[in-house]
Amino acid sequence: MSTATALPQIYSYGHALDMDDDKIGLLRDSCDAADDVAELRRRFEQDGYLYMKGYLDRDEVLAARASLCDRLAAAGVLDENHPAIEGICKPGSGYVFKPEITNGNPEVQRLLYSGRLTEFYRRFFAEDIRHYDFTWLRAIGPGKGTNPHCDLPYMGRGTHRHMTCWLPYGDISFELGGLMILEGSQHRMDLLKNYVYRDVDAYCENKPEQVANAHNGAQGFGWTFSGTLSHNPPVLRNKFGGRWLTTEYRAGDFLTFGMFTVHASLDNRSTNRLRISSDSRYQRAGEPIDDRWIGVNPPGHTVAGKRGRIC
Numbered sequence: 001m002s003t004a005t006a007l008p009q010i011y012s013y014g015h016a017l018d019m020d021d022d023k024i025g026l027l028r029d030s031c032d033a034a035d036d037v038a039e040l041r042r043r044f045e046q047d048g049y050l051y052m053k054g055y056l057d058r059d060e061v062l063a064a065r066a067s068l069c070d071r072l073a074a075a076g077v078l079d080e081n082h083p084a085i086e087g088i089c090k091p092g093s094g095y096v097f098k099p100e101i102t103n104g105n106p107e108v109q110r111l112l113y114s115g116r117l118t119e120f121y122r123r124f125f126a127e128d129i130r131h132y133d134f135t136w137l138r139a140i141g142p143g144k145g146t147n148p149h150c151d152l153p154y155m156g157r158g159t160h161r162h163m164t165c166w167l168p169y170g171d172i173s174f175e176l177g178g179l180m181i182l183e184g185s186q187h188r189m190d191l192l193k194n195y196v197y198r199d200v201d202a203y204c205e206n207k208p209e210q211v212a213n214a215h216n217g218a219q220g221f222g223w224t225f226s227g228t229l230s231h232n233p234p235v236l237r238n239k240f241g242g243r244w245l246t247t248e249y250r251a252g253d254f255l256t257f258g259m260f261t262v263h264a265s266l267d268n269r270s271t272n273r274l275r276i277s278s279d280s281r282y283q284r285a286g287e288p289i290d291d292r293w294i295g296v297n298p299p300g301h302t303v304a305g306k307r308g309r310i311c
């Protein structure tokens, strides 16, 4: 049976993806190589990602989900007619980005920054590790997911050899959508080199309108360079070649990838359910770190994170 016949129609950023076998497929599960670091490194080099199915303790992940759902309920995101743990959102809740509900959250902090997950990175990097203090927490309601990008433009001021961990808090069907990776994209520096080294928080000191924007609190994305690589996943795939790779995730899985791997997420095609996930970042302790993402109250993409240069 071909991969395509096993997959329902997939949508990302409002576009139906091409469902031919050479254009879409399933992520390779690397749990079989969990104890073979040399093999994990080989696959990471070749594929640009590692998908570790069932590597984490499912109960721990579900406990973290419960803590997040309680906080989403307190923030007024959830429909009160359903138990919070179900993650049923109010109509029109959209794309909810809520990093603050991971702060002082023992279940999430323990899951992401101790135990099996940090041990994985310590073995993979073969040295002591550090993680960013900032945790990206997304609770994405029905509608569009995240458009295609690499992570480096958002976090490239230190090492470029760190890794993202994308972790679902619950089971994620194709309908609820999850992350997808563009196969082999990390090797297409011919297509990435003019995009990937730009910094979303950099501005030109010698351009008055950019200076004004930087100082008046132009937040996050979209003020000079948004970090987006494309708004059209199928067209981007045609340019890069390779397949879009995704899967139906289960609580206990994680997906990790490097700074040059193009990724995006599927649209949430459910009627009222949130897709709850986090992205966290890990690196070798001895390498320089991007100071936008460390400390008790990391500056991130705010005014304090902006950096001027002569263009």
Ligand SMILES: O=C(O)CCC(=O)C(=O)O
Binding pocket: 138, 145, 146, 151, 164, 165, 166, 179, 263, 264, 265, 277, 278, 279
């Ligand atoms: O969850 C998403 O929609 C996007 C996640 C992402 O871009 C990341 O983990 O780097």
Ligand SMILES: [Fe+2]
Binding pocket: 149, 150, 151, 263
């Ligand atoms: Fe990303």
